[in-house]
Amino acid sequence: MKCDLQLDELPPPAPVIAALRQARRALLACHEDPDPDCVGSMLALARGLARRGVRVTTVCPDPLSTALLQLPGAESVRAPAGLGEEGPWDTGIVVDCEPARTRDAWPYLASAPVVINIDHHETNDGQVGLVWVEPEAAATGELVFAVLSALPVELDPAMACHLFAALQGDTGSFQFDNTKARTLRLAAHLVELGASPGEISQALYETRELGYVQLTGEVIRTLRRSPDGRIAWVHLTREMVERAGLRDSEVEGFVRYPRMIRGVEVALLFRETSDGRVRVSLRSRGRVDVSQLATRLGGGGHMRASGCTLAATLPEAEARVIALVSEALRDGSLPRGEEHAPDLGLSQSDQAIRADLS
Structure with a gap:
């Protein structure tokens, strides 16, 4: 037509x-x-x-x-x-x-x-x-x-x-x-x-495997909040995914749960990937432009929904991203610094691709 x-x-x-x-x-x-x-x-x-x-x-x-x-x-x-x-x-x-x-x-x-x-x-x-x-x-x-x-x-x-x-x-x-x-x-x-x-x-x-529904409860039990209640996050380990019998492509969407909590400005999901990295999903209610945060971490996206992948352990990724979000919320603006800095967790393979594109 x-x-x-x-x-x-x-x-x-x-x-x-x-x-x-x-x-x-x-x-x-x-x-x-x-x-x-x-x-x-x-x-x-x-x-x-x-x-x-x-x-x-x-x-x-x-x-x-x-x-x-x-x-x-x-x-x-x-x-x-x-x-x-x-x-x-x-x-x-x-x-x-x-x-x-x-x-x-x-x-x-x-x-x-x-x-x-x-x-x-x-x-x-x-x-x-x-x-x-x-x-x-x-x-x-x-x-x-x-x-x-x-x-x-x-x-x-x-x-x-x-x-x-x-x-x-x-x-x-x-x-x-x-x-x-x-x-x-x-x-x-x-x-x-x-x-x-x-x-x-x-x-x-509206159609999910039983393992996804069971995994939802497990993910929600990992919920944590910052002392002021403005940041909330959950995580997803390889063990959790494997126990549920799911593939990486079938475990998206869990970031919605910390985002729906009253008072939360930025919600985060940290997911261990099969190649040993950590995929981070960032969601904002508008006070923080998470696309700028994601860009600094080698990713990208939109003001209210962005993502990045870090070459780090789960605890390292959580500490790094939560510190960055906390500073942005405290200052009302993004911290200054060099974008795509290697010490922010951009993997070597992604660095090589970006270098080839520049």
């Missing part, structure tokens, strides 16, 4: 549209720790390009969760290993992140003569290729819809499902204050095109 809704507030840059119209073989990638916005946006854009005759390959550096695999076409998303056999590509497309967060997929993307980066994170410095970074968008899915409209590509029900999932994911099911009237108009339009809010919500948020 024709994209007859126009997002005039979000016009795609002409060079990006021109490059996409010229693409013949495209590699699309999303970020580590995939979420509905990055996966939904990538799948919608890939399907749209395929409908224009482009040969597309989709890749994610981490496995998709069982929930995300319910999205149409998600089973085709590749891991970076062995990806070189499918090249070469004339266009590399990074969706919903800066290139460094595609990790092992980045060398393949960078091998393409044209690299395009479409994102809505304000921490994306936009230094690689043809870049469209629009922080005003509630989700990268809004930007992908604008791109598909400009190409133009007619949306089918599968693409409507992808983009609705993207919007729903990054707006907290339309509860966060990044939900604009434009976002709701687009969501309604996607429903008209065939997206089913009930089915998408059931697949992404």
Whole structure:
């Protein structure tokens, strides 16, 4: 069906549209720790390009969760290993992140003569290729819809499902204050095109393994608060994940519990990863811009929702991040210092990728 809704507030840059119209073989990638916005946006854009005759390959550096695999076409998303056999590509497309967060997929993307980066994170410095970074968008899915409209590509029900999932994911099911009237108009339009809010919500948020529900109680029992009650955090160890019989991709979302406590300004989740690092999720009620904190720690994101990964033990990561958040709350501003400093826990592999991009 024709994209007859126009997002005039979000016009795609002409060079990006021109490059996409010229693409013949495209590699699309999303970020580590995939979420509905990055996966939904990538799948919608890939399907749209395929409908224009482009040969597309989709890749994610981490496995998709069982929930995300319910999205149409998600089973085709590749891991970076062995990806070189499918090249070469004339266009590399990074969706919903800066290139460094595609990790092992980045060398393949960078091998393409044209690299395009479409994102809505304000921490994306936009230094690689043809870049469209629009922080005003509630989700990268809004930007992908604008791109598909400009190409133009007619949306089918599968693409409507992808983009609705993207919007729903990054707006907290339309509860966060990044939900604009434009976002709701687009969501309604996607429903008209065939997206089913009930089915998408059931697949992404209302269907979990028994181990996840049991793990929820265990995670909540790790809850701690700062003396003034403005910081609350929980943690998730490898032992806890393994005992629940879950994969890393199936243990997201627990940061919501410390965030809902009255009086908490910043909520944190510390999760040990399978490679010995600690993944940190940061959520703010608005007093602290956690995207700046995450950037200092080698990550990024949004003012109220960000993340980073630290090369540290769980106790070290907790002490480091809580001290940084405490200082930001005490001073009412971020501590001064050199961004991406190695002693803040950025892993050597991530440092190498960032150095290659600079």
